[in-house]
Amino acid sequence: MAGNTFGEVFKITTFGESHGVSVGVIVDGVTPGVEINEAYIQKQMDRRKPGQSSVTTPRKEYDVVHIQSGVFEGKTTGTPLFVVLQNHDMRPEAYSEIQDAFRPGHADFTYLEKYGIRDHRGSGRASGRETAARVAGGAIARKLLERRGVQVVAYTKEIGGIRCESFDEGVIEQNAVRACDPIAADKMIKKIEGLAEIGDSCGGIVECRIRGVVPGLGEPVFDKLDAELAKAMLSIGAVKGIEFGAGFEAATMLGSEHNDAMNSDGFLTNHSGGIIGGISTGQEIVFRISVKPTSSISVPQQTTNIKGEEQEIRTEGRHDPCICPRIVPVVEAMACLVLEDQYKRQAAMLG
Amino acid sequence: MAGNTFGEVFKITTFGESHGVSVGVIVDGVTPGVEINEAYIQKQMDRRKPGQSSVTTPRKEYDVVHIQSGVFEGKTTGTPLFVVLQNHDMRPEAYSEIQDAFRPGHADFTYLEKYGIRDHRGSGRASGRETAARVAGGAIARKLLERRGVQVVAYTKEIGGIRCESFDEGVIEQNAVRACDPIAADKMIKKIEGLAEIGDSCGGIVECRIRGVVPGLGEPVFDKLDAELAKAMLSIGAVKGIEFGAGFEAATMLGSEHNDAMNSDGFLTNHSGGIIGGISTGQEIVFRISVKPTSSISVPQQTTNIKGEEQEIRTEGRHDPCICPRIVPVVEAMACLVLEDQYKRQAAMLG
Amino acid sequence: MAGNTFGEVFKITTFGESHGVSVGVIVDGVTPGVEINEAYIQKQMDRRKPGQSSVTTPRKEYDVVHIQSGVFEGKTTGTPLFVVLQNHDMRPEAYSEIQDAFRPGHADFTYLEKYGIRDHRGSGRASGRETAARVAGGAIARKLLERRGVQVVAYTKEIGGIRCESFDEGVIEQNAVRACDPIAADKMIKKIEGLAEIGDSCGGIVECRIRGVVPGLGEPVFDKLDAELAKAMLSIGAVKGIEFGAGFEAATMLGSEHNDAMNSDGFLTNHSGGIIGGISTGQEIVFRISVKPTSSISVPQQTTNIKGEEQEIRTEGRHDPCICPRIVPVVEAMACLVLEDQYKRQAAMLG
């Protein structure tokens, strides 16, 4: 079956293509009686929107939030909450010249193979535009998590080989790349600007830290907390990998190094990333994702088209040379969705 | 809700604890009319079982396969196929002395936090024993995939910092660590034997290659093929990370390097790992997982018990110093489950 | 978890309250490449809308269909199809005087008990208005079923004790009550008009016949075709019962009477209603539902309010004295949703 629903108890179902009329989300399983308003969601939308700085695409997506159901007199009613975002920047003609070509790195070829038909306008459903609906849905989850004392913070850890050497949460939203180290941030911005000039792009690493989660979340054996987070993150277009805690470095460690010892104050280390046996330990949950370089570049590339003919292609247009800064709110949104769902699943088991 | 079912259309539901009477699996959604027998499943079980060599635990789990429903006169009937494996090596008394302590790296603490009750015998449901049911279910999926021409091969890529330098598929099942490079395999075995002597353990990296998959599998936007594989792999106890294709290296590449160009013969590279936009490209699917060092070690470690008292612990008993060799068939089983499910989901959409 | 999604493979998720901004539906799992347009859906919407005749409420719900995603150049793309219907007749003030009272027969009391909060405007989510989204989603299913040669026809069998004595499919859409017998239809209309004058209401029986279904649909043991149809029908607000084939009369028959014998031309009778063992036989599928009298009546009734005070209530306003004529397209829509889903589930199993 099709895969446009995420979550089991707290769940979102999304729709919308890059250049359609709208994108939107139905959120089902919302706790009733919770105060929510459009401004709260809008704040998250604004973090994802393009055109925030010199390093992101100047395309204008207004992404004005409209709640059309599930809220009555400022409070959730427990019935489906529907949020719609009108598309205001539909310029499908910008894509007509490449409509038959398979852009390297894009899902043009695979979508056509899967469905036998393809909405070529701005990648259609495969566009990053789709994540706007995730952020809207994630904002509802974030609101519910706030009541539980849970905080989800993602940030850029590395871009184009430049790695943050320090961690200062306060600077994340203060720099254009959402890095946790202001000095590295400056270097990253220069790197991106340089790539933009030559029409190329680069990847990076985004880290996410989640605090305030109770011990005991996660549903073994298949729906473990890390398994669900991994699915959530890999479902984001540009993500190519994920690791928890020590992650791939765990492969080179000894058991006596990796095991997190405990004393009466709790765990002494957090190599596990806050999840053991697929269940939260109550420590900070930490994971990192690998973000591939933006596929849309104006450097000439070799490809074919739907007739099987070879051709050269340059993807002109307005694109982020590095997607990390804008993927940060999407990572947070997906993490929020997983967590709220797991809280409710735990409540279901015990209830 | 609880998470002991995996898959949407082709799905397995498992039960069983380490030291209970049995572990088993109900496989639902099986194509009817397919020849299947216990020997076929047994072959996969034997690859997972302990005691295969000097580098694995000498515990004897016979894991004799019994099909109790869903097969009639040697063929699947389309009704639920039930496979049960009796436990023959139940020695719960071996665990009584540590029943109140939280073994570092183990899920003792988190299970107790989640459920408020814990079967302490050999990790109970959190034991690797549980994966026997996955391998049994995965064998059914593998059988169905064979008819589609799909081959799934996993192997050890790295153990204790020793990395395979060559790839020879023919040697994988010929060495005790299931490495793809016989020279590295020898070094790995020596490394593991050395760690066994001092009661420590090590981690590693397992790689999986899947061939023969048609382009077009995967269910955007949330149930992408890589998202489902990521969930499947992270649901395996010791796995701490996953990466597809270029993976974490993609973070340091330029778009012009990472994008897989095409000519009339197809893709020129496979940095994507055979999946773009969450849909198979028809190329080889390639991913790697990070396996943490075995948690059970006899090196003394600091921990606490259920009364909050600090204590030192040494996990005696029979344990694999490195789980990579035995995780290989589990990785394959989970990959088979994801793929057969995705094939059937694609059939559902088009049907 | 909340229950606003229906179907497993072909599935709809709906939102919207009676007096909110809009109601709508996301249809996921749509076969790609199928021609669909708004006019096709509109036709079904118009059958459900109020104000069609003297026997239905004069409220105006324009129910103008807007497809906002999932269709490209007139064809489905396989991505989520979103249909929205703006509400144009929002007059919440009409309900303010009864906002604290529990209207007998309505879900006022139970919604408040469940959610602890209630959108009192025109029953909120519990309003029949919600079925507009079902009819829109069902129209997509109907389109796909047409390609399979399946026809779904529902009609009024009985209203206020007046029963159709003949069956003429051609007259169903020609009379205001959608009865299959024009003479009975006239009597029913008079009955309803009489009740409208005194502010009372009546119930009835709607029958549904489905032709052209292949043998073999239905998913034992729990998701049998009749089980899914029963759930679908009982999920419609006013439905209090369902029976298949001989139905409740089967309780008084002998096995030798009820069993449907076969000869080389097929079944000789259809007491089963076209479903045996939860699987379609290939015969006509026949079921009937019991529809309760409309709850909103202006006859004075005894009730209480949210403060526990007793009061008399008269539900003024514009309401159908009998809901049968307008429930007919909803029954058809739900039946279409079940069938298309079952066809796809069968394709999944065999695929």
Added chain:
Amino acid sequence: MAGNTFGEVFKITTFGESHGVSVGVIVDGVTPGVEINEAYIQKQMDRRKPGQSSVTTPRKEYDVVHIQSGVFEGKTTGTPLFVVLQNHDMRPEAYSEIQDAFRPGHADFTYLEKYGIRDHRGSGRASGRETAARVAGGAIARKLLERRGVQVVAYTKEIGGIRCESFDEGVIEQNAVRACDPIAADKMIKKIEGLAEIGDSCGGIVECRIRGVVPGLGEPVFDKLDAELAKAMLSIGAVKGIEFGAGFEAATMLGSEHNDAMNSDGFLTNHSGGIIGGISTGQEIVFRISVKPTSSISVPQQTTNIKGEEQEIRTEGRHDPCICPRIVPVVEAMACLVLEDQYKRQAAMLG
């Protein structure tokens, strides 16, 4: 996808054919820490087993309950609870002579059409034997519901046209037909014995009353409490209809008659059957099901076989002339499964 799992949060997955090695059930989502033992489940199994009296088949199915996982030291652990029942009365040869014929009223024809293959031994998966696993799973649900103060009681209301005129809950388990009126019970038994002599069978009506349910259960708009109960009941082999409260009689009532008025003590009537808008009112939940006459009769019947040849058939063997008495515990089991699931779904929403 296949349909051998029931429930969303509290869910069962079953397997097993009439003449296979075993039937069984995995129960997932069980509240941890609850005392449960095999004797408790056995008690329900014994109510369902054949051979309880002169009016049921003398076949011996020992149905000895074995719990193989999910319980530790007498308490549930929150991990999957597996219950298996060995089949001890496998006599497939008894069916060899009719293996190619389609027995009227049985699912022989439809199973073959669906799966293309059929386990002909005693109806295979389509056998009533399958309900043993439901009763085992339902017993776990019943145990959890006891803690909530919920009581589920089903009984025979009518058999072969003989209707109970009184209701005495105390007599239900005291008579062979599980009727609520001892005088009617005697007549029913005579009726059944008479039919047994001539090799025919009859149907009946079973009623179910559920007490102690809190107001607020049910998940609109699709997973309403009555919708889920309807699905559950129609998923039982011989059931051909269901009605809640006034049921089909509601079709002939006026709104002023059917609406349940309220005063400060609560509802004055219960025409709704304890469910309004798909949500429990807190009143007694009441529904009735129509049970068709047993399909297996020794009266000669006309049918065809898999080669399309016409033939006469007499289903010899040991069969219940009326299935009502033995369907009673199955109805209760399914009702318990629905209710416990709904309680947990409500906890999830609020949690």
